[in-house]
Amino acid sequence: MRVAEITDAGVRERLAAKGLTIDCGAAVVRIQSDVPELAAMLRLLYGAFQIEPDDVVTDASVMLRLARGSRRVFRPQIELWLDGNRPFERYPRDTPLPLVEWGVNFALAKRLHCYLLLHSGVVEMGGRAVVIPAMPGSGKSTLTVALSQRGFRLLSDEFGVVRLSDSRLLPLLRPAALKNESIDVISRFAPDAILGPRFPKTRKGTVAHLALDASTVDERHTPAQPAVVVFPRYDPTVEFELDSVPKARAFGRLAVNSFNYEVLGPDAFDALGRLVALSDCYELRYSDLDRAIDAITLFVRRADSATTLEEPAS
Amino acid sequence: MASSLHELPPHAHNLLRVLAEPEAVTSLSSPEWDMLLRSARSARLLGVLHARLATKAQAFELLPAPIRRQLVAGQLEARYRRHKAVFLCESVARVLAPLGMPLVLLKGASYIAQGLSLADGRMPADVDLMVPRQSLDDAERLLAGAGWQLEKTDPYDQHYYRAWSHELPPMQCAGQALELDLHHTILPPIGRLKPKTQALFDASTPVGDGKFRVLCPADQVLHAAAHLFQDSDCVGRLRDLVDIDGLVREFSAKDPAFWDSLYRRACLHQLGRPLWYSLTLCCRWLDTPVPEEAASKIFTDFRPPALSRWPLLGLASQTLPPVDPDSEPSATRRFFATLLEFRALWLRMPPWTLTYHAFRKGQRSLVAWWKGTRIPST
Numbered sequence A: 001m002r003v004a005e006i007t008d009a010g011v012r013e014r015l016a017a018k019g020l021t022i023d024c025g026a027a028v029v030r031i032q033s034d035v036p037e038l039a040a041m042l043r044l045l046y047g048a049f050q051i052e053p054d055d056v057v058t059d060a061s062v063m064l065r066l067a068r069g070s071r072r073v074f075r076p077q078i079e080l081w082l083d084g085n086r087p088f089e090r091y092p093r094d095t096p097l098p099l100v101e102w103g104v105n106f107a108l109a110k111r112l113h114c115y116l117l118l119h120s121g122v123v124e125m126g127g128r129a130v131v132i133p134a135m136p137g138s139g140k141s142t143l144t145v146a147l148s149q150r151g152f153r154l155l156s157d158e159f160g161v162v163r164l165s166d167s168r169l170l171p172l173l174r175p176a177a178l179k180n181e182s183i184d185v186i187s188r189f190a191p192d193a194i195l196g197p198r199f200p201k202t203r204k205g206t207v208a209h210l211a212l213d214a215s216t217v218d219e220r221h222t223p224a225q226p227a228v229v230v231f232p233r234y235d236p237t238v239e240f241e242l243d244s245v246p247k248a249r250a251f252g253r254l255a256v257n258s259f260n261y262e263v264l265g266p267d268a269f270d271a272l273g274r275l276v277a278l279s280d281c282y283e284l285r286y287s288d289l290d291r292a293i294d295a296i297t298l299f300v301r302r303a304d305s306a307t308t309l310e311e312p313a314s
Numbered sequence B: 001m002a003s004s005l006h007e008l009p010p011h012a013h014n015l016l017r018v019l020a021e022p023e024a025v026t027s028l029s030s031p032e033w034d035m036l037l038r039s040a041r042s043a044r045l046l047g048v049l050h051a052r053l054a055t056k057a058q059a060f061e062l063l064p065a066p067i068r069r070q071l072v073a074g075q076l077e078a079r080y081r082r083h084k085a086v087f088l089c090e091s092v093a094r095v096l097a098p099l100g101m102p103l104v105l106l107k108g109a110s111y112i113a114q115g116l117s118l119a120d121g122r123m124p125a126d127v128d129l130m131v132p133r134q135s136l137d138d139a140e141r142l143l144a145g146a147g148w149q150l151e152k153t154d155p156y157d158q159h160y161y162r163a164w165s166h167e168l169p170p171m172q173c174a175g176q177a178l179e180l181d182l183h184h185t186i187l188p189p190i191g192r193l194k195p196k197t198q199a200l201f202d203a204s205t206p207v208g209d210g211k212f213r214v215l216c217p218a219d220q221v222l223h224a225a226a227h228l229f230q231d232s233d234c235v236g237r238l239r240d241l242v243d244i245d246g247l248v249r250e251f252s253a254k255d256p257a258f259w260d261s262l263y264r265r266a267c268l269h270q271l272g273r274p275l276w277y278s279l280t281l282c283c284r285w286l287d288t289p290v291p292e293e294a295a296s297k298i299f300t301d302f303r304p305p306a307l308s309r310w311p312l313l314g315l316a317s318q319t320l321p322p323v324d325p326d327s328e329p330s331a332t333r334r335f336f337a338t339l340l341e342f343r344a345l346w347l348r349m350p351p352w353t354l355t356y357h358a359f360r361k362g363q364r365s366l367v368a369w370w371k372g373t374r375i376p377s378t
Helices: A008-016 A038-045 A096-111 A140-148 A181-189 A214-218 A247-256 A266-277 A289-302 B010-020 B022-027 B030-042 B046-056 B058-062 B065-099 B107-113 B133-145 B155-164 B197-202 B217-229 B238-254 B258-269 B272-286 B292-301 B306-319 B331-348 B351-371
Strands: A020-023 A028-033 A060-066 A077-082 A115-125 A128-133 A153-156 A159-163 A176-179 A199-202 A205-210 A225-234 A240-244 A280-286 B104-106 B126-130 B148-150 B171-173 B179-183 B205-207 B212-214
Touching: A008 A020, A008 A028, A008 A038, A028 A038, A028 A096, A038 A096, A060 A096, A077 A096, A096 A159, A096 A199, A096 A205, A115 A140, A115 A266, A128 A140, A128 A247, A128 A289, A140 A153, A140 A176, A140 A181, A140 A225, A140 A289, A153 A159, A153 A214, A159 A266, A176 A181, A181 A205, A225 A247, A225 A266, A225 A289, A240 A289, A247 A266, A247 A280, A280 A289, B010 B022, B010 B030, B010 B046, B010 B238, B010 B272, B022 B046, B030 B046, B030 B065, B046 B065, B058 B065, B065 B107, B065 B126, B065 B133, B104 B107, B107 B126, B107 B212, B107 B217, B107 B238, B133 B148, B133 B179, B155 B351, B197 B258, B217 B238, B217 B258, B217 B272, B238 B258, B238 B272, B258 B272, B258 B292, B272 B292, B272 B306, B306 B331, B331 B351
Parallel strands: A028 A060, A128 A225, A225 A280, B104 B212, B126 B179
Antiparallel strands: A020 A028, A060 A077, A115 A128, A115 A153, A115 A159, A176 A205, A199 A205, A240 A280, B104 B126, B148 B171, B171 B179, B205 B212
């Protein structure tokens, strides 16, 4: 049963009891909460996800709680609990969804050392992955989401999950987080896309989330093989500039922009090396999203289809 | 063991049971596995759990993927931290070599250096190194020259550490993932228990290629016990008890005279009481094997008076295990933790010093609350 098939009240009940358990692909997440308004937000943004049974093993279980005492009434606050610990400061009550999403991302980034976690968006087409590493202000999220609205399948907007055994990219599906101007850009670019409520005045500015569709969610266990790496930079003064990036340099840039490269050491070196060896690496400076998407589509089609990885032994 | 475990909440019960008997995992349901993994992670024992399951429970490869991947994540993080600890030690050995003084590794780093199996899966957060007191300033100077910096603390903290504590503030260095804690003894010198520091050095032995030394086996156990029950508030420190269980098992297996040595050294250092608490809980929770003869001497001669031991065992039972992953720490647990924090302070310094320290801390807390910022605790 998908989340959208139960009512807001149904979601609220689950959140208050055993929680809403979601299989995001590379990880299973559970959310519990006593904040009533969170239910409708989650139902909108996780609508296409299946509700997993309560008794599965989770990779991250978070609990969003109304603060106790005076902070329940006077300038009410909420707090995020992770396995009996509260990793963040309290937040105002009007930002429940961003806090939950940041909490889950925080937990996953710290724990999923079974994979190499790149800080990148990942989409795929025809089984070929496009890894889009995140540089600050690069417009990575905008580009990743835009690609997912033009024929590419979204694997993640934040975590490039690389399987250590064969460097395939794994989906880690979460509502895609858009910030500030990006929200308007995507609204215009994809008028049919389901966007959640806007949260102004968060630490990252205004934040909104994109819901994923059923076809994306249903492919959450379908990996993609490395094919293309694109280092994007949105620059309104540049029409379109494309450079090839030498593989060694691409390796370095990916490694420093990773959540856990250092922790994994030699395993990360091997997995990332294999990924880069199999990928065509580019740097793209653009102001026109459509043109960037066309270029990336071309890269994927050009990617050497002869380099097919063997299926790993299961 | 089962009868004493029933006073613990289920998540702690399962964690301890599985640590003592890894084969018990075959009877766990999915929700119990979920709790076990979360509790182990919270207690920083996920890597140890992996190590025990991978070696002892034959069915590790048959575990479902969602369970295996979390255990493997623990293994990989532990591997990283171990590597970083070794890297730190080698770097510090080079820096301190000119002084020609004994460099005694304590705790986690010493378990790694000795190649003890209890080091498998541990997640050290820092490296503890003990040097003679008269060499402390020179050591600090050499380390500073190599880029090691003391954690930024205010003048009061600096005084606290240098005058009253057994260690300097933690030291950090660019390029080092772990911190270095430089000790000159194992308990605060103004504390209630005063182990014989010179005897610690005299009984230490070289390890590996001889750049470092480690305490003798009995002293290692006593240090771990003292660290837990004399110098900490016990909160969430179950892993320290797991260490003590591991040390005792490994050392007693290698040396039949270990128990005798442990008893004698406990008398020498006057650390019988923390040893009593440690072994009592280890036996209750982790089935630590203690031979009858040793047990009768240790548990009788070092037994604290009832007025001390009942409260402390009760408080420790509630605070040592990790907090229930599904809820915030209960008011009871927070209260017990506060009591144990006071106890640790009481043991750490004489009453007048304690009063002054409490006053200064209270003052600083008020200022921080006023400014709405958080401060690290001393």
